[in-house]
Amino acid sequence: MIMRSLVQVSSISLLLLVVRTKAFLRPILPRYSSTLRASSVAVRYITLADATPQSITSRIEGSHTRSSMSSSIALASARSTTGFGDARGRGARDEQGRIELLCKAGPDGAALGDCPFCHYVQMVLRYKGLRYRLIPLTPEDKPEWLVEGYGGKMPCLVHDEEAYTDSGTITQYLEYFFPGEEPLTVEDENPELAEEVKTATSGVFGAFARYMKNMDKEQDPPLQAALVEELNKVDTLLQKTKGPFLAGERITLDDMALAPKLYHIKVGVAHFKNVIIPPSLTALAAYMQHIFDMDIFQESSYPPDVITWGWGNARK
Secondary structure, X not given: OOOEEOOOOOOOOOOEEEEXXXXXXXXXXXXXXXXXXOOOOEEEEEOHHHOOHHHHHHHHHOOOOHHHHHHHHHHHHHHXXXXXXXXXXXXXXXXXXXXXXEEEEOOOOOOEOOOHHHHHHHHHHHHOOOOEEEEEEOHHHOOHHHHHHHOOOOOEEEEOOEEEEOHHHHHHHHHHHXXXXXXOOOOOOOHHHHXXXXXHHOOHHHHHHHHHHOOOHHHHHHHHHHHHHHHHHHHHHHHHHOOOEOOEOOOOHHHHHHHHHHHHHHHHXXXXXXXXXXOOOHHHHHHHHHXXXXXXXXXXXXXXXXXXXXXXXXXX
């Protein structure tokens, strides 16, 4: 059957930071960038949902000790077949510390799974030239400290035995502690453009997920239209900035976050809905081709059939 075209058929997340000094622990709630730039102490992230005095104390002084975390990771690492990311083309950093990335495993329970958020984190790690060990895990293989302390959330980045979850938190952490010659954001130099990028991209994956999970064919047309509307926002932005990236000539975290989601969209709608991304979105098509061809994207990726496996499970 010939595929039909899809045409035919906000604010920055608030992070709760707990700053650890030699003498005391104190929770703070200021903006991420200003906080970290003004502080040289270690930072541990806790989600706002967990932000109670008891949970803060438990997270820092509780049963999930460094030794238990280290032994769990060592066991998982011994089973890992993916080894270290080599970050080819950008040069590996010295004295970076030990980095592991715990992520969803694929159909065989051992290879990399279809998580676009892990894909995003890996792109950032590779772009920055950081060595890391990728540890794919099934739900049954998740270590106790991850399940009890972090709700089993992945991707989970462990840097020198300090754990961080949520891809946005992880990549902001990497951007601060491993800065490059140019920042991977445009927020400071052009806040208006940064807001435009967020507005154009924030609704894409949600619209796609709703469309993909819908099993009622009568509801497909409005959900499909909603997805096209979100993709059109990205296309319009790219026409304005003239690419090749969302903010213009320089790649940013927003590009690395969006690219894996567009990969899922391209594969998912074709397989499950028998449609394609509208060819009329020419700026978006050129953008996808450009970023999909980048080494950091390809070396962090997984085959299309892993995506269909993942969404097949999500649609059950």
